[in-house]
Amino acid sequence: MPFLDPRQPYPITLADGTPYRETVQLAAVIDHPRMEIGDFSYFTHSGKADETAAILAPYLYPFSQERLVIGRFVQIAREAIFITSSANHAMSGVTTYPFRVFSPQTIDGYQDLPYRDTVIGHDVWIGHGATIMPGVTIGPGAIIAARAVVTQNVSPYTIVGGNPATMIRQRFSEAEIADLLALAWWDWPIDKIERALRHLESGDFAALKQV
Ligand SMILES: CC(C)(COP(=O)(O)OP(=O)(O)OC[C@H]1O[C@@H](n2cnc3c(N)ncnc32)[C@H](O)[C@@H]1OP(=O)(O)O)[C@@H](O)C(=O)NCCC(=O)NCCS
Numbered sequence: 001m002p003f004l005d006p007r008q009p010y011p012i013t014l015a016d017g018t019p020y021r022e023t024v025q026l027a028a029v030i031d032h033p034r035m036e037i038g039d040f041s042y043f044t045h046s047g048k049a050d051e052t053a054a055i056l057a058p059y060l061y062p063f064s065q066e067r068l069v070i071g072r073f074v075q076i077a078r079e080a081i082f083i084t085s086s087a088n089h090a091m092s093g094v095t096t097y098p099f100r101v102f103s104p105q106t107i108d109g110y111q112d113l114p115y116r117d118t119v120i121g122h123d124v125w126i127g128h129g130a131t132i133m134p135g136v137t138i139g140p141g142a143i144i145a146a147r148a149v150v151t152q153n154v155s156p157y158t159i160v161g162g163n164p165a166t167m168i169r170q171r172f173s174e175a176e177i178a179d180l181l182a183l184a185w186w187d188w189p190i191d192k193i194e195r196a197l198r199h200l201e202s203g204d205f206a207a208l209k210q211v
Pocket residue numbers: 076077078126127128129143144145146147148159160161162168
């Protein structure tokens with residue numbers, strides 16, 4: 001029987017058989033018109049499961065124009081946060097005060113801003129307290145260090161950290177990264193992923209290609 005189940009809201013079961021309720025599978029607990037979330041991606045937080053979207057991306061509204069796209073097998077640590085485009089106040093005037101937000105007659109025309117999607121690739125690990133700024137694209141297999149503030153795109157299989165986040169190192173050679181992107185193991189059927197687990201964990205590229 002497969003041990004990965006994308007419909008399970010709480011993917012971790014404690015030794016006493018009860019679910020650990022602070023880690024949630026995003027696709028199982030979030031229903032948000034501006035979020036697109038791949039299976040098996042999880043986030044740990046101390047709120048209620050139905051508060052997950054508001055904790056993770058508090059400025060992404062159902063009426064926002066931008067989207068937050070999160071791939072499969074993304075791992076998001078506590079206190080990580082997505083600041084999406086709707087968080088921005090217009091800066092072209094003298095004041096950034098959002099006067100028009102306070103009247104239902106004017107709110108619609110308030111934000112005439114460039115809206116940019118935030119896109120998180122498959123198998124990205126986002127460390128504790130990382131902040132992902134609007135419009136960033138993070139490539140598959142990247143690692144975002146704890147407390148990083150990501151303001152620029154991150155290449156696949158690259159580790160970034162700091163504020164603003166800069167490259168710490170690449171996880172693999174260019175050739176290996178190309179191989180991994182072509183393999184796209186995250187799209188394999190679950191039974192194949194489970195068969196490949198030890199190679200995925202050990203980084204045995206040759207064996208992975210044979211699965
Ligand atoms: C990014 C991380 C994975 C790096 O691991 P690593 O490859 O073993 O890195 P090292 O510890 O060898 O450090 C490499 C460099 O990155 C720097 N670095 C490490 N973590 C950093 C961070 N959070 N912010 C900024 N720089 C960091 C180190 O200072 C070092 O810099 P130097 O080369 O100038 O000396 C790790 O430090 C991290 O942040 N993990 C996230 C843990 C987490 O948040 N877990 C939450 C639960 S899932």
